Amino acid sequence: MLEKRNPIQIGEAVKRVMEHKQEGSTECVSINESYGRYLSEDLKATSDVPHFDRAPYDGYAIRSIDTQEASQNHAVEFEVVDHIGAGMLTDKELGPFQTVRIMTGAQMPVGADSVVMLELAREIERDGKKYMETKRKHKEGENVSYRGEDAREGEVLVKKGTFINPGIQAMLATFGYAKVPVSRKPVIGLYATGTELLDVDEPLEPGKIRNSNSYMISAQILRAGAEVKYFGQLPDDFDTCFDAVSKAIEEVDLFITTGGVSVGDYDYLPEIYAKLGAEVLFNKVAMRPGSVTTVAQLDGKLLFGLSGNPSACYVGFELFARPIIRTMLFTEQPHLRKEKAILDANFPKANPFTRFVRSALRVENGKLVVTPSGLDKSNIIMSLAGANSLMILPGGTRGFEEGSEVEVLLLEDHVGSDWLGKTGAVPGCRIPKQRQNDT
Amino acid sequence: MLEKRNPIQIGEAVKRVMEHKQEGSTECVSINESYGRYLSEDLKATSDVPHFDRAPYDGYAIRSIDTQEASQNHAVEFEVVDHIGAGMLTDKELGPFQTVRIMTGAQMPVGADSVVMLELAREIERDGKKYMETKRKHKEGENVSYRGEDAREGEVLVKKGTFINPGIQAMLATFGYAKVPVSRKPVIGLYATGTELLDVDEPLEPGKIRNSNSYMISAQILRAGAEVKYFGQLPDDFDTCFDAVSKAIEEVDLFITTGGVSVGDYDYLPEIYAKLGAEVLFNKVAMRPGSVTTVAQLDGKLLFGLSGNPSACYVGFELFARPIIRTMLFTEQPHLRKEKAILDANFPKANPFTRFVRSALRVENGKLVVTPSGLDKSNIIMSLAGANSLMILPGGTRGFEEGSEVEVLLLEDHVGSDWLGKTGAVPGCRIPKQRQNDT
Numbered sequence: 076m077l078e079k080r081n082p083i084q085i086g087e088a089v090k091r092v093m094e095h096k097q098e099g100s101t102e103c104v105s106i107n108e109s110y111g112r113y114l115s116e117d118l119k120a121t122s123d124v125p126h127f128d129r130a131p132y133d134g135y136a137i138r139s140i141d142t143q144e145a146s147q148n149h150a151v152e153f154e155v156v157d158h159i160g161a162g163m164l165t166d167k168e169l170g171p172f173q174t175v176r177i178m179t180g181a182q183m184p185v186g187a188d189s190v191v192m193l194e195l196a197r198e199i200e201r202d203g204k205k206y207m208e209t210k211r212k213h214k215e216g217e218n219v220s221y222r223g224e225d226a227r228e229g230e231v232l233v234k235k236g237t238f239i240n241p242g243i244q245a246m247l248a249t250f251g252y253a254k255v256p257v258s259r260k261p262v263i264g265l266y267a268t269g270t271e272l273l274d275v276d277e278p279l280e281p282g283k284i285r286n287s288n289s290y291m292i293s294a295q296i297l298r299a300g301a302e303v304k305y306f307g308q309l310p311d312d313f314d315t316c317f318d319a320v321s322k323a324i325e326e327v328d329l330f331i332t333t334g335g336v337s338v339g340d341y342d343y344l345p346e347i348y349a350k351l352g353a354e355v356l357f358n359k360v361a362m363r364p365g366s367v368t369t370v371a372q373l374d375g376k377l378l379f380g381l382s383g384n385p386s387a388c389y390v391g392f393e394l395f396a397r398p399i400i401r402t403m404l405f406t407e408q409p410h411l412r413k414e415k416a417i418l419d420a421n422f423p424k425a426n427p428f429t430r431f432v433r434s435a436l437r438v439e440n441g442k443l444v445v446t447p448s449g450l451d452k453s454n455i456i457m458s459l460a461g462a463n464s465l466m467i468l469p470g471g472t473r474g475f476e477e478g479s480e481v482e483v484l485l486l487e488d489h490v491g492s493d494w495l496g497k498t499g500a501v502p503g504c505r506i507p508k509q510r511q512n513d514t
Numbered sequence: 515m516l517e518k519r520n521p522i523q524i525g526e527a528v529k530r531v532m533e534h535k536q537e538g539s540t541e542c543v544s545i546n547e548s549y550g551r552y553l554s555e556d557l558k559a560t561s562d563v564p565h566f567d568r569a570p571y572d573g574y575a576i577r578s579i580d581t582q583e584a585s586q587n588h589a590v591e592f593e594v595v596d597h598i599g600a601g602m603l604t605d606k607e608l609g610p611f612q613t614v615r616i617m618t619g620a621q622m623p624v625g626a627d628s629v630v631m632l633e634l635a636r637e638i639e640r641d642g643k644k645y646m647e648t649k650r651k652h653k654e655g656e657n658v659s660y661r662g663e664d665a666r667e668g669e670v671l672v673k674k675g676t677f678i679n680p681g682i683q684a685m686l687a688t689f690g691y692a693k694v695p696v697s698r699k700p701v702i703g704l705y706a707t708g709t710e711l712l713d714v715d716e717p718l719e720p721g722k723i724r725n726s727n728s729y730m731i732s733a734q735i736l737r738a739g740a741e742v743k744y745f746g747q748l749p750d751d752f753d754t755c756f757d758a759v760s761k762a763i764e765e766v767d768l769f770i771t772t773g774g775v776s777v778g779d780y781d782y783l784p785e786i787y788a789k790l791g792a793e794v795l796f797n798k799v800a801m802r803p804g805s806v807t808t809v810a811q812l813d814g815k816l817l818f819g820l821s822g823n824p825s826a827c828y829v830g831f832e833l834f835a836r837p838i839i840r841t842m843l844f845t846e847q848p849h850l851r852k853e854k855a856i857l858d859a860n861f862p863k864a865n866p867f868t869r870f871v872r873s874a875l876r877v878e879n880g881k882l883v884v885t886p887s888g889l890d891k892s893n894i895i896m897s898l899a900g901a902n903s904l905m906i907l908p909g910g911t912r913g914f915e916e917g918s919e920v921e922v923l924l925l926e927d928h929v930g931s932d933w934l935g936k937t938g939a940v941p942g943c944r945i946p947k948q949r950q951n952d953t
Contacts (some may be wrong), residue, residue: 106714107744110733126718133778160750160780161822162710164721166892178778180710180822182721233899238924241899242872245824248726249943253715271601271619275545276692279565282603282621284688291684298680305546339572339617341599383600383619385684415880433681440855441919443880456555459681460672480880487679487928 080359082366085429087393089410091356092395095372097328099261099403103254105197106247107347109239112257113300113404118233118243121250124221128183131220135174136187139213147210152198155205157184162495174207183219228452236405238489246467258404260302263396264327265292270311270341270382275452288333288388291459295392295436299400300489303329311341320347326375329399331392336369342414344369344380353378361470363428365391389459390431401491408491408510411465411484416443422475429470433462436483445483463487517777519798521805524833524868528849528945530795531834534811536767538700538842542693545686548678551842552739553694554621557672557682560689562662567622570659574603574613574635575626578652586649589636594644597622609875613646623656629657675844677928697843699741702835703766705759707773708822709750709780727772727827730898731820734831737926738839750780759786763815768838772812773822776810783808783819792817800909802867828898829870840930847930850904850923855882861907861914869908872901875922884922902926 083091101115113136130136137153144152153174161180169175169186169505177183182468191209201205226232233243239257247255272286273279286308293303306323309316316335324330335344336358348355353371358380360366364387369380381391393411401409416436444457450462465484468475475481521564522530523606540554569575576592586591592613596604608614608625616622616629632646638645665671672682686694711725712718725747732742745762748755755774763769774783775797787794792810797819799807803826808819816838820830832850840848855875874887885901904923907914914920 105727107732110736122718125723127720133776138720159780160710160778161708162722162750176779179776179779180708181721182710239733240899240902241730241737241828242732242901245726245730246899248714248729249724251714251717269600269619271599275687275690278690280563281566283601284564285690287684287687290545290687291680293546294678294683297549311601337572337618340597340615341598341617379841389680414877417880438853438882441856441882443877444881460679460685462681463679489926 077459080338080367082359082361084355085360085362088357088360088368088370088404089141089394089398092370092377093402094397095375095377096399096402097261098373099258101256101403102259103256106141106244106253106255109247109255109257110241112239112255113406114233114235114237114239114243115258115405116254116256117231117235118237118250120226120228120230120232120245121252123222123228124225124249126156128222130177130179130181130183130190130218132190132192132218133178134176134190134192134218135207135209136169136184136190136399137174137213138169138171138179138186139189139217139282142189142191142209142211142213145212147208150208152199152206152208155198155207159184163502176205176207188215188219189213189408192218194317208266216347235406257299260326261400261403261425262304262326263296263301263400264304264306264330265289265296265321266306266309266323266332267332268309268311268316268332268344271307272334274308274438288383288385291385291389292331292333292392295389296400299397300404301400306406306415311343313343313346316343317347317350321351324373328403329377329379329396331344331379331381331396333388336380336382337367348378348380361428362394363426363430364388365394365431366428367394368397385459386433386440389433389462390465392486393465394431406491408493410492410494411486412488412490413467413482413484413492414443415480415501416445416466418466418475418477418479418481419444419446421477425470425471425473430466430468431484432466433458434464434466434469434483435461436464436485443483519777519806521798521800522796524762524799524801527796527807528833531809531816532837534814534816534843535838536700536814538697538844540695541698543696545683545692545694548686548694549683550844551678551694553672553674553676553678553682553695554697554844555695556670556674556690557685557691558678559665559667559669560669560691562667563664563688564661565658567661569616569618569620569622569629570656571629571631571657572617573615573629573631573657574581574646574648575608575616575623575629576613576652577608577610577625577656578628578656579646579825580611581628581630581650581652584649584651585659589647589649590646591638591645594637598623615618615644615646623777627654627658627748628652631657640706642835644713648737653788673846675846679928699739700767700839700842701743701765702735702740702839703743703745703762703769704728704735704763705745705748705769705771707748707755707771707783711745711747711773719903723762725877726822727820730824730828731770731772731831734828734836738836739843750774750782752782753783754790755782756786760790763790763812763817767814767842768818768835770818770820770835772820772827774820775819776806787817788821800867801829801833802865802869804833804870805867807834809834814886824898825872828872828901829904832904832923833870845930847932849931849933850925850927851943852906852923852931853882853903854919855884855922857905857916857918857920858883858885860916864910864912866909869905869907870923871905871907872897873903873905873922874900875903875924882922884920911935
């Protein structure tokens, strides 16, 4: 007898998972380790920038009023009373027709309100003293970077939840964040199940394959911004699995298993969830691949039962586990970023289910163009390697033609979308009655 | 007296740097640490995939010839002689009208050449024995995944120089790469120069600013795929700088300094290069910002003298140092990826120089749209934080209007371009005679 499962729409499935999202937490790391992390607090300006009036060019700091009479026919002469570079200070306060030679970035002398650029100045030496003359009138504030021009103390410059890129790292340094408050990386537990699995360092045996899902999911966890706690492989044996899983759950923020969630004769995850007393949020989703993706919760902790099929496993992680991780990193847009693109291949065959096709997204003349990354459906391995996106092909009664517009989800992205949303409510997405076991 | 420097075109500058590119080298890391690294050898299939004929669905393995007489009106009956899941083997060889119940992924029994899916089979128990009947004719090979269908032993599946993503990690596991040959990360030495610099944990002082360039460049180095060896800050003092720099160069693959390369009174890098006996490849580039970027080579080792101005420093690194790093990671496309986008702002002011404007690139209805990330020119800090791209505005006599097409360089990308190329030969890129010291 086949177990009958009731498939739900994708949007509904995502919603059920997100109802159990957890708050993230903060840890402080050295600024040297902050690149690639996510800010857990708003980045505020701790001072004005610049925090003193400064010269934006090499030149001569002057009182602009002294250039009132300057013209092409009349050079005005200044006595050079000091010479400073960036980081140096002068103790001279400028009197009338006095100047300080000043380099880019140096603090303006007291009394100065303008800088004559080197190109517009002529330097003179007379009786062992230095003078500068210019023929150009200067206005107050000309060639001066004023305090607070770039940022004001207390201003929020970057929102929490933002990925720390090199520019943000520069800002952190500017404002003295030697320690940076970042989101603690959630710890994601991982068990692979399946009697057929060999470890990566084992030789092949008849009927067995090497476990690739654990390594794939581990990389997906890292890409999402979390940490992996890999517990190993389990055979398809109820008692062994139950003991291992119930212990492992305690040690992590989220728990993922691969395999064992379908309705096959050796798929024990459903029974394990039942014995644990976990609430199953869904065990069938109207999508391909990944329809048997099962998510449960136990005392508020989410348990993700991903398919043992590599493509289904991949997609199930990205749609359901990733947004939970990104939420814990304080991102306001935890879902995969969704964009529109032009389809570069034919999908003549209609499919009643919404499909997520592993795809290579590229730009052609400023437009996004998307191609399935493994043109041959069966070639799961190649299609995963080349994928930087998931193309969404809504279920329905017709296929898709080259040149039509489709939606794609970006996999290598720090921005995200606020809600996978509309995908769940794709019109025409019928759910056939018969069991489909190709995922 | 102002030193007169001879600016060269960007393309020529890139070419001179690339003439001194170095070969990368290989190291082996555990597959658990390979995500995010670059393959240093082609990834080859070490076996067929699948490496045995297997069932792609749950069902019954049969000899297709036995279903010849099957039809809607005539069910054919098989004796169930065994029951296997993935990873299990049967020792039964199928005789006429015998079948093995088989789960997805299990190896096909000897003699079987087709699988009846569960949906098309009816199970019967009679006298304590199990039987299966089907009304459907099956062809040879129907519902069988054949050995080598996904990949053939010896096939090159992924080229060296490719960024290892989750899909490639899965392939590495499939083929038993417990240790993965990856490019050794080049070690990039870094010194910040400038008397005005305070460290990130120091309180602000009049005339001084915190060193942000080192942290920014460190993150850029990590993003490019290399390792940072940060030596610290140096005051604008020739002897101190010379000693420190000449020692540091020995310990690294490439060497970067920030600051001290312009023609200011305290800019000592040019003299330091001279005393070291380094060959200066160029010290002025027809571009903004970053025109004073200086690159030298000493016994084949590249020395990058980046501007102390944050924007100029940022751009100088990405255009000149990044392709050298990516080359050492075996990438065939080491330069920043270049795409076309629609400009979403007005740049009414013409500029004789090609400009690289720090920009935020986004997608709107499937089209790339680019906006300067800090609309106010002076707001260097904000523009760096929001930048995911550099917009190229060719120098010339006219400005650029909203809606026009421009080229952009993508900063957060693992793909790259094979050559920054055409940018260097932008028509109408005049080089003014006067010294421009705003970078």
